[in-house]
Amino acid sequence: MIRVTDLRKRFGNNEILKGITFEMPPQTVLGVIGASGSGKSTLLRCLNGLETIDGGTVECNGVRLEAGLSHAEYRRRVKELRLKVGTVFQHFYLFPHLSVVGNIIEAPVHVLHSPKKNAETEAFELLESVGMKQAARRYPGSLSGGEQQRVAIARALAMHPALLLLDEPTSALDPRRINSLRILLRTFVDRGHTMIIISHSMGFLGGVSDNILFMEGGVAVEYGPTDEVLNSPKDPRTKDFLKQAE
Numbered sequence: 001m002i003r004v005t006d007l008r009k010r011f012g013n014n015e016i017l018k019g020i021t022f023e024m025p026p027q028t029v030l031g032v033i034g035a036s037g038s039g040k041s042t043l044l045r046c047l048n049g050l051e052t053i054d055g056g057t058v059e060c061n062g063v064r065l066e067a068g069l070s071h072a073e074y075r076r077r078v079k080e081l082r083l084k085v086g087t088v089f090q091h092f093y094l095f096p097h098l099s100v101v102g103n104i105i106e107a108p109v110h111v112l113h114s115p116k117k118n119a120e121t122e123a124f125e126l127l128e129s130v131g132m133k134q135a136a137r138r139y140p141g142s143l144s145g146g147e148q149q150r151v152a153i154a155r156a157l158a159m160h161p162a163l164l165l166l167d168e169p170t171s172a173l174d175p176r177r178i179n180s181l182r183i184l185l186r187t188f189v190d191r192g193h194t195m196i197i198i199s200h201s202m203g204f205l206g207g208v209s210d211n212i213l214f215m216e217g218g219v220a221v222e223y224g225p226t227d228e229v230l231n232s233p234k235d236p237r238t239k240d241f242l243k244q245a246e
Contacts, residue, residue: 001023001024001025001026001059001061002023002024002059002060002061002163002194002196003023003057003058003059004020004021004022004023004047004056004057004058004059005021005056005057005059006019006020006021006055006056006057007019007020007021007043007046007053007055007056007057007058008020008053008054008055008056008067009039009042009046009051009053009054009055010054015218016039016042016218017039017042017043017046017218018217018218018219019055019056019219019220020039020043020056020215020218020219020220021056021220022213022220022223024194024196024211025194026162026192026194027189027190027192027193027194028189028194028195028210028211029185029186029189029194029195029196029197029208029209029210029211030195030196030197030209030210030211030212030213031197031198031199031205031208031209031211031212031213031226032044032196032197032198032199032212032213032215033198033199033200033202033205033212033213033214033215033241033245034214034215034216034241035216035241038215038216038217038218039215039217039218040198040215041167041198042218043215044087044165044167044196044198046058046065047060047085047163047165047196048081048082048085048087048165049065049077049078049081049082049085052074053065053066053067054067055067058081060081060084060085060162060163061084061162061163063077063080063081063084064077065077065078065081083111083112083159083161084161084162084163085161085162085163085164085165086156086157086159086161086163086164086165087156087164087165087166087167088149088152088153088156088164088165088166088167088169089152089167090167090168090171092140092148092149092151092152093152094140094148094151094152094155095140096139096140096141097139098139098140099136099137099138099139100127100132100135100136100137100138100139100140100143100151101120101123101124101127101136101137103140103151103155104119104123104126104127104151104154104155104158105119105120105123105158106155107155107158107159108122108158108159111159112159119158122158123136123154123158124136126154126157126158127151127154129154129184129187129188130150130151130153130154130184131150131180131184132147132150132151132154135147135151145173146173146174146177149169149173149181150184153166153184157188157193161193162194163194163195163196164188164193164194164195164196165195165196165197166185166195166196166197166198167198168198168199168200169181169185169197169199170199170201170204178201178204179207181204182204182207182208185197185208186208197209200245202230202242202245205226205230206226206227206230209226210225210226211223211224211225211226211229212224212225212226212229212230214229214233214235214237214238214241216237216241221235221237221238222234222235222237222238230242
């Protein structure tokens with residue numbers, strides 16, 4: 001279970017997240033929408049511990065972050081959280097000096113202390129599942145944006161995260177690749193993964209998300225089933241945003 005309660009984040013005197021609350025059951029996908037500057041990326045950075053929260057709580061599979069913890073305790077919990085949360089950033093941050101397989105096994109070997117042979121076996125299985133097994137010995141610089149993205153997804157999944165966060169996963173893809181990505185992500189959800197996806201593509205989210213969270217000005221304006229939020233929004237701010245997004 002992923003549960004976020006009254007989450008707040010400030011940068012100086014500027015409050016970016018103003019009491020975000022939602023929860024999502026396992027094996028579901030939450031799509032997060034909103035204009036640039038609405039707090040979407042800050043939300044993701046709080047969920048994976050890259051930003052320290054200033055109020056409220058974040059809970060993921062038994063790990064709880066909350067404001068007011070000592071620095072040492074907060075960092076300890078963040079370390080534990082990152083074993084349960086994987087992130088695929090908009091810029092994929094693959095290690096250029098490592099092969100595709102090398103990128104995927106790096107964290108399992110050095111963080112989870114998996115035997116290298118076992119990690120490589122699983123890496124090839126993940127690469128096959130994302131359609132990239134043939135590129136296992138290539139280097140990131142020789143891959144297209146879409147290919148790098150698939151490797152980044154495989155790398156994140158190699159850590160067996162309870163929650164996978166994806167920031168604008170369709171930004172580098174053409175329409176054909178977007179549909180392929182939608183099918184791929186739903187396959188992993190069916191296998192037990194839970195995901196939160198930020199995207200400006202309403203069509204993509206309509207085909208992959210179970211629920212939608214609309215944010216504006218650091219506030220969770222509307223949260224509910226995808227079809228309801230995208231096609232019959234209750235809040236006028238959601239309606240206005242979706243009209244502009246068409």
